[in-house]
Amino acid sequence: MYKIVKRDQIADNIFEFWINAPHVTKTGRAGQFVVLRIDENGERIPLTISATKGDDVRIVFMATGKTTQQLAAMQVGESIRDVAGPLGKPSDVKKWGRCAVIGGGVGIACLPILARELREAGNDVTGIIGARNEGLLLLEDELRDACDELVICTDDGSKGHHGYPADVLKEMVSDQILDAVWIIGPAIMMKITSLATFDSGIKTFVSLNPIMVDGTGMCGSCRVTIAGEMKFACVDGPEFDAHEVDWDELMNRQRTYTGQEKESLEHYHEHKCHCGDHQ
């Protein structure tokens, strides 16, 4: 059992949880994730390590489906049945020179830990974050602190640059001021944003989020195609070279259970505990 030590809602429908999990924080680094299961009936879902402090790990998630909504309803002091990790390979942190770390939506949560590690390795780091509107932006202050520079974009112009992180990235590419780029967000955002560095050959990493079960390389659910070869995102990744990813395949596989995910959520809302003890 892993106790929730702190919880906050930090943006529209986005939550930050600190969970006591010393086995994760001991070696957990940027780029890695945990797999958690709330209770005996739960699904195993992967969530990125967004920060660690002492024995506590932070996860940040959007309450989209059954599991994340159930998680969002949990309170400080309650426990999560299983938290396994750290899983996956750490980000390729070394001295690259000038780096950009780009986050879309809840993917922004993965950036602070990465920016800090990159800076500690002697890099100059620009953060670029984007969301549909101001209400969906998160961790701004923390990122301003972790990066040398922070650029904010909103699709509707409610804050910062009116447009997408891809626009900002394109400018930086044409100014030739970049050595490595990380893009983390929804698959479609990563696909489109990474086009900006395609011709320049700038090393561009993305963090892939296929559907996982064990997260330890045992089932093959998370298989993705990288440069024509099959890889398991949970052990070979989750970060890969953006320009080698078969995006359409990833997005197709992500939709495998759309119908059942809806059913699961409906079932949850029908059978949710109404005792009033949990919110």
Next chain:
Amino acid sequence: MNRRPVEERLQDFDEVATGLSEQNAVLEALRCMECPRPLCVNGCPVSIDIPGFINAIANEDFRKAAHIIKQDNMLPAICGRVCPQEAQCQSTCILGKKDKPVRIGALERFVADWERENGVETPETAPATGKRIAVVGSGPAGITAATECLRAGHEVTIFESLHAAGGVLTYGIPAFRMPKDIVQFEIDQVLALGAELKLNHIVGRSVPVDELLAYDAVFIGTGAGLPYFMGIKGERFSGVYTANEFLTRVNLMHANKFPEFDTPLIRGSRVAVVGGGNVAMDSARVARRLGAKVYLIYRRREEDLPAREEEVANAIQEGVEFVCCANPTRILGGPQVQGIKCIRMEMCECDESGRPVPRACTEAGSTFTLDVDVVIEAIGQGPNPLLAGLIPDLKRGKRGTIEVDEDGRTSIPHVFAGGDIATGAATVIWAMGSAKKAAAAINKMLAEN
């Protein structure tokens, strides 16, 4: 073995084989000829004193029978159910020449079940030595090594990356063949001896390698969990599963009870399972229980199927349609599975293992298509690469196994390995046997220094 009727068992995941009554067990035991030079013992990978325990059953001393088996086999309730007896002890039974061999597997299971129901003797343990041992993996190999080391008085911590212990016994072999309360019972036994079990701990990540190597001794039993793929077109479609994924979703995550349990699964109305081993039979029979029409595509002949004889018979009874001498060439559809294209295979000269080598037929009309919406690949698994690849200086074998000597010693003096990670995908009895040897070597090493 007595089995529940097909119509009934297709409705649930309860055990198919019902086991022997006391009376029938004694009658079966009385059939044993008590050969002076028993060939059955040679057929057993861990050389159980088979005539000895059968004689005890014949004398209705079941506790003695259990005691005899447990000298060589720590997990009789499990092995009695899943060992390929027809290829081991029962294949050499003298009675088999004219009549049916003694049902050694059924008797082993009977004794183990009897003992479980009537109270298991707690094994004696030596006084505490203060030595610390790390066991990686909680499959049959890990459970066995842990038990043996605990009995020698050492402190044992078992690390398991999943949220439940048992390895393949828990996530792979379905409950209708390997009831989960029996697996749990074996795990509880190890815990009762004082083992500490740390679930959700991926050794190499949650437990860094230097921390692992700081133990007085290490036993690695991480298994062969890496699923292989055929490498044909269409494997990325939704609805293509490895057997590991399909079985894990059902056995470990209970996707058969969705939405009461959260994990989803595409059940399929027509399912193709590719392969001919135990893993393929299990997948096919699970798919049948989920209501699908099931084809099992195997590249050799029916008589070459490597699965346990009993499970092949069960699969046939349960309506699995065998498509032998055929091999898939491509999965049709996109992004969902719509069919599987196969080619007929002809059998050529035999290889070293005595099985014919299948070769694709070349004449026109040798291909055919099956209309399916789910494909399950059960074509084999390789050694789990994660931990082995993270330990520097650990010598690896050809296909990614960890290299060990007869006693399970690896290239690092205080690190031992056993089970599927050392042998490549094998069987429960081999995993148990090799772990027992390695544990004996660990205990000897620790006693000496």
